[in-house]
Amino acid sequence: MTSRISDPEQPQISFFSRFSKHHHTEIDKDNTREPLIDGDSSNRSFSLSAAILPFFFPALGGLLYGYDIGATSGATISLESATLSGTTWYNLNSLEIGLVVSGSLYGALIGSFLAFTVADYLGRRRELIFSSIVYFVGSLLTAVAPNFPVMVIGRLLFGIGIGLAMHAAPMYIAETSPSQIRGTLISLKEFFIVIGMLCGYISSSLFVDIVAGWRYIYAIGAPVCLVMGIGMWWLPPSPRWLLLCTVQGKVNISDVRTTAISCLCRLRGQAIDDTASEEIDAILHEFSLDDQHKQATFYEIFQGKCLKALIIGVGLLFFQQVTGQPSVLYYAAKIFQSAGFSAASDATRVSVLLGILKLLATGVAILAVDRLGRRPLLIGGVSGIAFSLFLLSLYYTILKDLPAVAVIALLLYVGSYQLSFGPIGWLMISEIFPLRIRGRGLSLAVLANFATNALVTFAFSPLQELVGAGILFAGFGVISLLSLVFILLLVPETKGLTLEEIEAKIL
Numbered sequence: 001m002t003s004r005i006s007d008p009e010q011p012q013i014s015f016f017s018r019f020s021k022h023h024h025t026e027i028d029k030d031n032t033r034e035p036l037i038d039g040d041s042s043n044r045s046f047s048l049s050a051a052i053l054p055f056f057f058p059a060l061g062g063l064l065y066g067y068d069i070g071a072t073s074g075a076t077i078s079l080e081s082a083t084l085s086g087t088t089w090y091n092l093n094s095l096e097i098g099l100v101v102s103g104s105l106y107g108a109l110i111g112s113f114l115a116f117t118v119a120d121y122l123g124r125r126r127e128l129i130f131s132s133i134v135y136f137v138g139s140l141l142t143a144v145a146p147n148f149p150v151m152v153i154g155r156l157l158f159g160i161g162i163g164l165a166m167h168a169a170p171m172y173i174a175e176t177s178p179s180q181i182r183g184t185l186i187s188l189k190e191f192f193i194v195i196g197m198l199c200g201y202i203s204s205s206l207f208v209d210i211v212a213g214w215r216y217i218y219a220i221g222a223p224v225c226l227v228m229g230i231g232m233w234w235l236p237p238s239p240r241w242l243l244l245c246t247v248q249g250k251v252n253i254s255d256v257r258t259t260a261i262s263c264l265c266r267l268r269g270q271a272i273d274d275t276a277s278e279e280i281d282a283i284l285h286e287f288s289l290d291d292q293h294k295q296a297t298f299y300e301i302f303q304g305k306c307l308k309a310l311i312i313g314v315g316l317l318f319f320q321q322v323t324g325q326p327s328v329l330y331y332a333a334k335i336f337q338s339a340g341f342s343a344a345s346d347a348t349r350v351s352v353l354l355g356i357l358k359l360l361a362t363g364v365a366i367l368a369v370d371r372l373g374r375r376p377l378l379i380g381g382v383s384g385i386a387f388s389l390f391l392l393s394l395y396y397t398i399l400k401d402l403p404a405v406a407v408i409a410l411l412l413y414v415g416s417y418q419l420s421f422g423p424i425g426w427l428m429i430s431e432i433f434p435l436r437i438r439g440r441g442l443s444l445a446v447l448a449n450f451a452t453n454a455l456v457t458f459a460f461s462p463l464q465e466l467v468g469a470g471i472l473f474a475g476f477g478v479i480s481l482l483s484l485v486f487i488l489l490l491v492p493e494t495k496g497l498t499l500e501e502i503e504a505k506i507l
Contacts, residue, residue, distance in 0.1 A: 050269030054176045055185045057231030058128055059192040061165025064135055064221055064228070066193035068104050068158065070200020070355065071217045076100055078207070078214035086212030089148050099152050105454055107138075107159015112447035114160065115167040119439035123245075124172035125237045127164055132229030135161035136222055143219035154218075161225075167446045170430035171438060175238040176267045179498045183369040186430055190423035191362045198355035205352070236263035240499070243283055244435055257284070283500060301444070305503070306437050312490055313429040313441060317449035319483035320421040323385055324476035326453060327460045328392070328413050335406045354414055361418035373495040374424050375487070381420020382484045388413035389477035397470035425449075431494045434503045 076097060078084050092100070111131075119127055138158030145151035170186055177185045203220055207213035239260040246256045257280060264276045300306055365377055391409035399405050433441035463472055492506045 048181075050267065051177055051181065051185070053231065054235055054267050055173055055188065057228055057235060058165075058169035058172045059189045060224055060228040060231070061128060061131060061135075061161075061169045062189045063192040063196035063199075064224055065162045065166060066196025066198075067200040067203075067221055067224075068162065068196075070197035070202075071204055071220075072101055072104075072200070074201070074204020074208045075214040075217045077204075078210075078212075078217070084209065084211055084213060086215070092148070096148060100155060102454070102457070103152050103155025104159035104162055105450060105457075107156040107161075108163035108166070108450045109159075109447065109454070110156070111160040111163020112167060112443055112450060113163075115164055115446065116440055116443040119167060119443060120244075123237050123241045124168045124175065125232055125235060127168040128172060128232045129229055131161045131164035131168065132225050132232060133161075134158070134164065136225035136229065139218060139222040139225060143215045143222070158221075163446065163450065166426075166449075167439075167443050170426050171442060172238055174430035174499065175240040178268065179496060181370060182431070183374065183427055183495065184366055186427040187362070187366045187369050187423035190418075190426055191359070191366055194355065194358045194362050194418070194422075198352065198359060201352045201355050236266050239263045239267070239280065240283065240435055243280070246284075301437050301440055306434060306441065309433045309437075310441055310444065312432050312492075313445040314448045315486055316421070316425045316428055316491065317445045318452050319479070319486065320425045321449060321452035321456055322476075323382075323421070323480045323483060324389060324456065324473070325417055325421070326457045327472075327476070328389075328410065335403070335410050357411060357414050358418045358422075361415040362423055365419045365423045369423065369427065370495060373493050374428060375491060375493045378420045378424050378487050378491060379484065381416045381418075381424075382480060382487060384412055384416030385420070386477050386480035386484065388416060389473050389480055393470045393474035393477060395470075396468070396473065428491065428494070431499060431502055432492075432506075435499065 079087075079100065080090055080092060080097070082090055111134075115127065122130065134157055138154050138156070138161055141154030141157060142151055143154075145154055169189060173186050173189060174182060199220075200217075203217050207216045210216065242256050242260045242263065246260075260280050261276045264280060268276070301310060368377060388409045391405060391412070395402065395406040395409065429442055429445045460472075467475075492502075494502050494506065497505065
């Protein structure tokens with residue numbers, strides 16, 4: 001008895017050997033690896049009401065990210081106003097305004113680096129709790145900042161929360177949600193980002209004319225941070241992360257297996273009570289057939305199926321930004337002005353209109369993703385993105401007297417993006433990485449997303465002055481066509497598969 005306790009590897013070998021004996025014949029017949037559950041995952045029981053909270057609290061991290069995007073434009077208008085700022089340091093130069101606007105983006109890059117190093121140690125749940133704390137401190141520090149340096153520190157801290165939350169939330173939702181509705185739930189996280197943006201636009205329009213309104217705009221996010229943190233504290237950890245720690249010899253398997261079963265029952269409701277132990281044992285069996293018992297090294301991420309998953313995940317989030325998403329929205333107000341719309345003089349109203357369109361398009365993607373699949377939405381949406389970008393290019397080069405063309409192109413771009421790259425990019429990166437490298441792999445994908453966002457944001461104005469808007473949008477259109485080729489050749493369909501089946505069948 002003493003020797004079993006002193007050697008954490010011994011219990012797991014004994015446990016896995018029972019599966020190996022049971023499945024030995026089938027595996028040896030053709031020397032191939034059997035998938036976890038061959039096609040019957042759609043018949044698993046789950047309670048929809050029980051699945052709501054394990055989605056809702058992590059998704060609040062996305063809502064806070066979206067709120068920051070929507071709120072910052074109005075907050076900077078308030079901050080720069082001599083009469084409304086309520087500060088003595090309102091006269092900020094372009095570099096200082098850039099730090100306010102992009103401070104959260106820099107923080108998100110830092111958060112992505114942190115996630116790479118600590119994510120697998122903390123686990124998905126504790127990472128989200130930590131992100132909610134950083135969110136809260138950053139939100140309050142920004143709102144009560146007595147001077148500019150303190151405000152920048154607050155923006156950086158809030159951004160670190162963004163980087164951690166956008167890394168951990170997709171993983172937690174993917175690992176805890178039933179495979180039948182996994183696509184819908186992760187796409188709903190994008191819906192929460194858009195809701196956050198819309199809330200940010202609305203709060204900006206409400207407080208932008210109030211003295212020190214920017215403080216109220218940033219402070220509104222603090223209560224949401226508290227709700228997120230308390231909710232994640234109440235939720236159980238991801239059963240898959242617990243089992244990964246077990247098979248890698250970090251904890252005793254007999255204790256954690258019972259805990260994992262209990263966590264799964266809490267996450268799926270009473271409907272799964274009778275089958276929870278079978279599902280946990282099936283996941284452990286899949287681990288026994290793979291190399292999950294080994295700790296992934298840095299170089300392993302760039303080899304074999306891990307490299308394939310990394311190319312797909314990083315590629316999707318790279319193209320998500322480099323197809324011009326930040327730049328097209330930059331031109332939104334000017335396009336509406338040129339079309340003569342009465343609301344065009346008010347940037348916040350234009351933003352609310354686009355926010356509503358993004359919300360509607362994301363809703364369509366949510367309803368379709370688990371019915372049509374990931375690839376059809378990506379292919380159709382990216383085709384629409386490419387067409388709209390070439391249409392914008394034509395407007396700025398040939399069709400300058402037809403502003404309606406630009407409006408149609410803009411609306412088509414926003415709708416197509418929210419049908420494809422917006423929700424599906426985040427969905428795919430949460431599904432495609434093998435469990436053993438999921439934390440590190442997803443952190444690299446998120447890092448690529450924020451780094452590319454920063455690159456496109458800061459390179460757009462110099463490139464626009466150098467070559468003109470028409471040629472620049474045509475260039476984005478060409479990149480969109482390249483991303484379409486990437487999707488057609490490399491991105492698999494994962495609809496209806498468990499995470500273990502994706503790893504076994506696709507990678």
